[in-house]
Amino acid sequence: MPPGRMDGARTRKDLGGWDYLSRISCKDPFVICPNRQVIHGQFAIDTKNKDVKYACADLMRCNQRQMRYKLKKAYFNGVAADKVRTTSPLSTMTDEQWMQLVNMWSTPKHKDKCVNNKVIRGKVRFQQKTGSRSYIAHMHAVDTMEALVAEPGVEGKESKTPTEAVAQVLSSSKFLHNIGLVPATKKSCNGGDPTRVAELEAELESEKQNSLAVRAQLDALKKVEESEEARAKELEKINDLQKEADETNALLRRLFSLNK
Incomplete structure (x- = not known):
């Protein structure tokens, strides 16, 4: 043995x-x-x-x-x-x-x-049989993509391109991440049609832009209101000072009239 x-x-x-x-x-x-x-x-x-x-x-x-x-x-x-x-x-x-x-x-x-x-x-970063970067799972995905590319077209359609094969095998939410076009920390929705996902992302971006515009308008209105309130307070103080001045002038006139 x-x-x-x-x-x-x-x-x-x-x-x-x-x-x-x-x-x-x-x-x-x-x-x-x-x-x-x-x-x-x-x-x-x-x-x-x-x-x-x-x-x-x-x-x-x-x-x-x-x-x-x-x-x-x-x-x-x-x-x-x-x-x-x-x-x-x-x-x-x-x-x-x-x-x-x-x-x-x-x-x-x-x-x-x-x-x-x-x-x-x-020096090992990814174990062969565990995790999302499993060697077995990785090679299975590669074999599936190669088989899709090698399949002949059906009813006059052309065979799938490598990009289409990758998009079909890999999860659509991870496609850009897996081909290295986005950072690993980028988050996206799970699954779904790639076209629909792109539309939803565009709508979300548009809503974000609209939200930022509305926020800017609200901030501007708030500043205007604050400035109007400050001006009103200043006018109120001026009116009070004017009244006090008028009362002081009236009192002085009475005193002058009594001295005469």
Whole structure:
């Protein structure tokens, strides 16, 4: 058995037959019955399907990598070469299999590979199987667009152009963003006909412009009202001063008349 291949965590090449999958522990996400017809778990699928077999093998391959990683972290990393245990820490693994793993981890080639992988992982921006930039989803969209462009025209119509294929496959609300013509922070409505979306955006922009114009008019009227109020207050003060002056003049006339 090659280094690192342990019972219960084999790849598809080591299966030797589909019967092996019926012996997976019940702790795994799903268990295949001996009749190979039903997967008991959250769903039932065809166990003879090629994609199902590949998915199961991929699941075990991932479990194998995780087990190797945990064993290396617990019993090898940070441990002196003369203090690394020579017996298997697991009851499901023989001492010979354990030493094969230890010998593989100790080779300079494997150590350099681990260092390089650590550097590469630090540069990863989008994971291959998660998020909106999933590699699988991205390649599926590319294949769909290429198929649309390659389709011959129907009833005299020309085949789709690359731009039309992209517009059909990608969401219309994300079209400009996906081809890099708008920033990622730009927000737009979800789905819908591209023409209708453009019309709604034009109407929205027109409403914004009208709103700004109305706002400017209201601000101007408010300033006029404020200036008229200020002028009215000034006139009121002038009238009050005029009355006071008239009263003072009348009082002075009386005083002059009494002195005479």
